[in-house]
Amino acid sequence: MTRTLTISRLTKRFQSVEALKAVSLTLEAGRRAALLGHNGAGKSTMMKIILGLIPFDGGEVSVCGAAPGSAAARSQLAYLPENVAFHPALTGEEQLRHYLALRGENPRQAMELLARVGLAHAARRRIGTYSKGMRQRVGLAQTLIGRPRLLVLDEPTSGLDPVSRRDFYDLLDGLSAEGTAILLSSHVLTEVEARTDRILILSGGALVAEGTLADLRARAALPIALLVRPAPGRAASLTAAFPEAVAGGDGLLRLSCAQAEKLPLLARIAALGGEVADLDVIPPSLEDIYSHFSRRDGQ
Amino acid sequence: MSRILATAMCEFRIAFRNRWVTIATGMMVLFALVLSAAGSAPTGDVGVDRLSVTVASLTSLAVYLVPLLALLMSFDAVAGEVERGTLPLLLTYPVSRLQILLGKLIAHLAILALAVALGYGAAALVAVWSDPEAINGLGSLWRLVWTSVLLGATFLGAGYALSVLARRPSGAAGLAIALWLVAVVLYDLALLALIVTDGGGAFTTHALPLALLANPADAFRVFNLSAAQAVAAAGGIGGAAGAIPLWQSAASLLVWPLAAIALAVAAFRKVTP
Numbered sequence: 001m002t003r004t005l006t007i008s009r010l011t012k013r014f015q016s017v018e019a020l021k022a023v024s025l026t027l028e029a030g031r032r033a034a035l036l037g038h039n040g041a042g043k044s045t046m047m048k049i050i051l052g053l054i055p056f057d058g059g060e061v062s063v064c065g066a067a068p069g070s071a072a073a074r075s076q077l078a079y080l081p082e083n084v085a086f087h088p089a090l091t092g093e094e095q096l097r098h099y100l101a102l103r104g105e106n107p108r109q110a111m112e113l114l115a116r117v118g119l120a121h122a123a124r125r126r127i128g129t130y131s132k133g134m135r136q137r138v139g140l141a142q143t144l145i146g147r148p149r150l151l152v153l154d155e156p157t158s159g160l161d162p163v164s165r166r167d168f169y170d171l172l173d174g175l176s177a178e179g180t181a182i183l184l185s186s187h188v189l190t191e192v193e194a195r196t197d198r199i200l201i202l203s204g205g206a207l208v209a210e211g212t213l214a215d216l217r218a219r220a221a222l223p224i225a226l227l228v229r230p231a232p233g234r235a236a237s238l239t240a241a242f243p244e245a246v247a248g249g250d251g252l253l254r255l256s257c258a259q260a261e262k263l264p265l266l267a268r269i270a271a272l273g274g275e276v277a278d279l280d281v282i283p284p285s286l287e288d289i290y291s292h293f294s295r296r297d298g299q
Numbered sequence: 300m301s302r303i304l305a306t307a308m309c310e311f312r313i314a315f316r317n318r319w320v321t322i323a324t325g326m327m328v329l330f331a332l333v334l335s336a337a338g339s340a341p342t343g344d345v346g347v348d349r350l351s352v353t354v355a356s357l358t359s360l361a362v363y364l365v366p367l368l369a370l371l372m373s374f375d376a377v378a379g380e381v382e383r384g385t386l387p388l389l390l391t392y393p394v395s396r397l398q399i400l401l402g403k404l405i406a407h408l409a410i411l412a413l414a415v416a417l418g419y420g421a422a423a424l425v426a427v428w429s430d431p432e433a434i435n436g437l438g439s440l441w442r443l444v445w446t447s448v449l450l451g452a453t454f455l456g457a458g459y460a461l462s463v464l465a466r467r468p469s470g471a472a473g474l475a476i477a478l479w480l481v482a483v484v485l486y487d488l489a490l491l492a493l494i495v496t497d498g499g500g501a502f503t504t505h506a507l508p509l510a511l512l513a514n515p516a517d518a519f520r521v522f523n524l525s526a527a528q529a530v531a532a533a534g535g536i537g538g539a540a541g542a543i544p545l546w547q548s549a550a551s552l553l554v555w556p557l558a559a560i561a562l563a564v565a566a567f568r569k570v571t572p
Contacts, residue, residue, distance in 0.1 A: 048387075048572075051387075051391045052391070053387055053390060053391065053571065053572050054571050054572075055571070071393055071395075074391060074392065074393040075393040077391070078391075079387075079388060079391040081384070081387055081388050083384065084384075084388065085383050085384035085385050085388075086383075086385060087313055087383065087385060088383075089312075089313050089316040089317060090309070090312065090313065090316075094309070094312060098305055098306075098308075098309040099392070101301065101302065101305030102302055102305060102306075102392045102393070102394045103392065103393060104301070104302075104393075139388075142388075
């Protein structure tokens with residue numbers, strides 16, 4: 001598979017602060033990677049280096065086989081900044097026509113692009129009158145210009161309602177199926193969980209975890225929670241059967257166990273038969289896994 | 300080239316929406332008409348046609364107004380993009396910083412040319428209407444138009460450079476006003492003071508011509524007045540114009556815009572958003 005983005009041992013310093021510490025990663029064509037991290041973990045710095053907006057101090061970065069910021073790299077990548085902004089005096093259509101012209105594409109595609117992000121009705125209104133969600137969609141529309149090979153999206157779904165978010169991820173699915181590599185950062189972990197191939201967790205400028213969600217889940221080895229609802233009048237006998245369980249105020253018994261002990265525990269619960277009214281198995285959420293990895297550095 | 304033109308179209312549209320085209324044109328037409336009305340009294344005995352006299356007055360007007368308009372249009376060019384947050388996205392596009400600045404320059408220069416042409420045109424119409432002989436002065440009017448555009452380009456470039464250095468529109472506006480005051484007003488006052496204290500000595504004969512060429516606004520005035528042989532009609536600093544060969548003031552007018560724009564581009568290249 002061709003590598004769209006290759007970063008090896010990337011280091012960036014701002015005066016005495018080490019913003020990125022020997023970060024390495026690769027992104028192949030058609031793959032979607034999510035970049036997670038606290039504010040100040042180095043996500044935006046890394047994106048700006050990939051885009052060629054700021055220089056870096058050590059390591060190597062290759063964007064579509066070219067140096068970041070070179071004309072060849074810029075013609076093949078598209079960017080959506082966090083809190084994207086446009087000149088308020090221009091209409092959505094005029095702004096997109098301008099961006100199309102800058103990429104050497106036909107400006108007539110502007111309406112079609114706006115229609116793809118659901119903004120056709122507002123195309124002739126000034127961007128100054130748009131809501132944040134509408135500006136975000138203009139930002140999305142400009143990333144679709146001319147089949148980019150690499151998309152860099154900084155918090156792309158902030159300001160979008162749930163339906164628009166789903167539409168947005170559908171657009172991304174289409175692009176990645178055509179071979180576009182996508183690097184996005186997000187705070188909404190549940191949508192990242194469902195819609196990306198790989199998760200990268202940055203903490204304090206270092207890449208502390210990388211892999212699919214299943215990889216990370218296995219590596220974190222966080223306990224699984226089981227919620228048991230006793231049958232009416234059986235709470236006392238159940239509590240006796242599971243002395244390690246914690247009784248919640250809602251009448252539920254809360255058990256937790258490691259991944260390997262899950263099935264034996266389930267067998268024990270099932271053996272109780274009529275004593276148990278209901279059972280929920282709750283695997284560790286992405287939030288739990290994320291906190292586990294980003295806290296490892298003592299943060 | 301198409302990227303420069305696309306940027307220019309976009310900037311022109313923004314300037315039009317922000318009423319800059321209207322403001323610039325309105326100011327030039329208004330001032331030109333006021334001048335030609337005020338300058339209609341002393342004619343006949345000067346021995347030149349009516350339009351040449353108008354051009355001499357318009358030159359004095361343009362020295363102040365053209366740099367002011369240019370700086371007002373340009374101070375926001377980069378600082379405004381930084382403040383709105385539009386610059387990082389723009390710089391990820393396959394367009395060079397030189398192309399971005401040239402696009403803005405073409406748009407602003409077109410607006411300035413339009414304002415100057417309409418303003419001077421209105422003054423010329425008044426002159427020709429009251430004195431058919433004035434048609435002989437069209438050559439000096441044309442000279443005034445293109446030199447005004449060159450003077451404007453110099454101050455547009457300087458305005459972009461200030462816009463890059465200040466990073467914030469408020470700071471850039473302050474710097475632009477300061478530049479205007481120094482280059483257009485205080486510079487001449489200082490020269491006048493030196494001439495008075497020197498009393499026709501070495502400074503007036505040797506250093507003054509160089510000092511006039513070193514300032515684009517003075518080079519503009521000297522060139523137009525000496526080319527029109529209207530030195531007598533202008534007086535003041537313009538009186539020194541006769542001592543400077545025409546090609547030197549023309550060269551100063553041509554070199555300054557290039558230097559100012561090169562400075563702006565060099566400063567813009569250093570910006571990391």
